Amino acid sequence: MSIALGVKPFEFVVFGGTGDLAIRKLMPALLFSECDKRLPEESDIIALGRSDLSRDDYIAMVRAGCVKHMADYPFSDADWDAFSRRLSYLQLDADNGHDFLKLKEILDRRRDRVRVFYLATHSDLFGKIGDQLHAAGVITDETRIVLEKPLGMDLATAKQVNEQIGRNFREDQIFRIDHYLGKETVQNLMVLRFGNSLFEPVWHHGMIDSVQITVAETIGVEGRGDYYDKSGALRDMMQNHLMQLLCLVAMEPPAHFDQDDVRDEKLKVLKSLRPLSDADVADKTVRGQYEPGAIGGLATPGYLDDLAIGESQTETFAALKAEVENWRWTGVPFYLRTGKRLRRKFSEIVIQFKPVPHPIFNQAARGIKANRLIIRLQPDEGIKLIMTSKVPGPGGIRLQQTPLNLSFSDVFRSRSPEAYERLILDAVRGNSTLFMRRDELEASWAWIEPILDAWQEDQVELSPYQGGTMGPNASTALMARDNRTWHDGEET
Numbered sequence: 001m002s003i004a005l006g007v008k009p010f011e012f013v014v015f016g017g018t019g020d021l022a023i024r025k026l027m028p029a030l031l032f033s034e035c036d037k038r039l040p041e042e043s044d045i046i047a048l049g050r051s052d053l054s055r056d057d058y059i060a061m062v063r064a065g066c067v068k069h070m071a072d073y074p075f076s077d078a079d080w081d082a083f084s085r086r087l088s089y090l091q092l093d094a095d096n097g098h099d100f101l102k103l104k105e106i107l108d109r110r111r112d113r114v115r116v117f118y119l120a121t122h123s124d125l126f127g128k129i130g131d132q133l134h135a136a137g138v139i140t141d142e143t144r145i146v147l148e149k150p151l152g153m154d155l156a157t158a159k160q161v162n163e164q165i166g167r168n169f170r171e172d173q174i175f176r177i178d179h180y181l182g183k184e185t186v187q188n189l190m191v192l193r194f195g196n197s198l199f200e201p202v203w204h205h206g207m208i209d210s211v212q213i214t215v216a217e218t219i220g221v222e223g224r225g226d227y228y229d230k231s232g233a234l235r236d237m238m239q240n241h242l243m244q245l246l247c248l249v250a251m252e253p254p255a256h257f258d259q260d261d262v263r264d265e266k267l268k269v270l271k272s273l274r275p276l277s278d279a280d281v282a283d284k285t286v287r288g289q290y291e292p293g294a295i296g297g298l299a300t301p302g303y304l305d306d307l308a309i310g311e312s313q314t315e316t317f318a319a320l321k322a323e324v325e326n327w328r329w330t331g332v333p334f335y336l337r338t339g340k341r342l343r344r345k346f347s348e349i350v351i352q353f354k355p356v357p358h359p360i361f362n363q364a365a366r367g368i369k370a371n372r373l374i375i376r377l378q379p380d381e382g383i384k385l386i387m388t389s390k391v392p393g394p395g396g397i398r399l400q401q402t403p404l405n406l407s408f409s410d411v412f413r414s415r416s417p418e419a420y421e422r423l424i425l426d427a428v429r430g431n432s433t434l435f436m437r438r439d440e441l442e443a444s445w446a447w448i449e450p451i452l453d454a455w456q457e458d459q460v461e462l463s464p465y466q467g468g469t470m471g472p473n474a475s476t477a478l479m480a481r482d483n484r485t486w487h488d489g490e491e492t
Ligand SMILES: NC(=O)C1=CN([C@@H]2O[C@H](COP(=O)(O)OP(=O)(O)OC[C@H]3O[C@@H](n4cnc5c(N)ncnc54)[C@H](OP(=O)(O)O)[C@@H]3O)[C@@H](O)[C@H]2O)C=CC1
Pocket: 015, 016, 017, 018, 019, 020, 021, 022, 048, 049, 050, 051, 092, 093, 094, 095, 119, 120, 121, 122, 123, 125, 148, 149, 150, 224, 227
């Protein structure tokens, strides 16, 4: 491997450098890039936080995080030495303009480098940090700002943050991250659709019955309870990751794989979503909260126990039915669900095709279903096409569902990079194809908003579910009303 193409020497400045995201994801991603020799020699990482830490303290903190979170791919001493030489720590409070002048002093020593300000803090600090960076005079032409999700808590606050950031940065300098877009399999979804001639001709309401998107987690809130209890599954996962996946499945082929064309097409999908009335929210959405249960034979606490609180109306599970109102997708429901403390960790997109128009093999009598394309995002990344085949034998024609299976780990034997590795380097490059544009983000909030409002007013009951199940009964009922069932990731 050699230095990643188009990556110029950079200063990577992480606000929230002591936080969970930085320690668990960002630093390991940068270290992975170091191990792969993708980072230019003259590039440094400056972590910022309010904690009073020496450089050595901070380096020890990052090392412990990398050892823990890169356990499957241990790094060498030489890689660690090269990486840790790049690291420094500066105590900085977003409220303190003087701290930003100290940052400026450091940055002024390396004026010619690309500057990436990565905001891994709560989004209510974004506007203030942008203003402080401007006041300190550290925003150059070659500066990018990366904004973590969720950006805002609803449409109004998202617009407000966008306005605040827009005061100091041009849109092409702003990188709104959704780490799902950096996942290899999510990018592969675009390649599957637009790099093969096979799928596009069948990718429409004439051939497709329905689409399911599931992001199931076994973990609970894992020490992020303060954040999570104000956010919930709808803001934490649905508004961003699952909506982005829906866009990638539903969008028209862009003319080019570039930042404007791809994002224009995703925006069109969001604008085509059928708006939800109060009655729709009651009928087409489900909110749940996990109770004590068991996963893989181990007892798991309930959400209230995890947070050590007596009461909360925050959802840890969300499911909904969306409809894309355009020529391609008319009449095709998109079912989306996500939740914590579910039976298994898996993320997948299931394209359910329609049955053959005229059955000659008496499929129904044999329980044979129509074709299904299962795009497995994680774990065991791959693609499975469920086909109907003849069981070998001289007797009559007996049918069986069989998978055509493409496992990425079998075919591509190299390590599959973490989403943040790709996205961080894309931000350095200034390539925002895999980041959300302002209009896209706001369109997504606008569609979700009626659900947020109705749930806030308790118009949809918060249904409990046992940890280790696949969510509340109401989620099964959402599908059953349409004579469908969730695909729980276990069939052939
Ligand atoms: N953790 C995760 O898995 C994910 C997180 N995110 C998003 O990333 C962001 C950060 O999340 P996470 O790391 O979990 O949060 P944490 O609470 O773990 O970390 C917050 C960070 O912000 C810093 N901070 C807080 N207030 C200030 C301030 N006034 N001035 C300067 N720094 C400040 C803290 O510094 P210190 O403690 O030193 O004061 C700390 O480094 C959030 O927006 C979250 O939604 C997105 C996807 C996944």
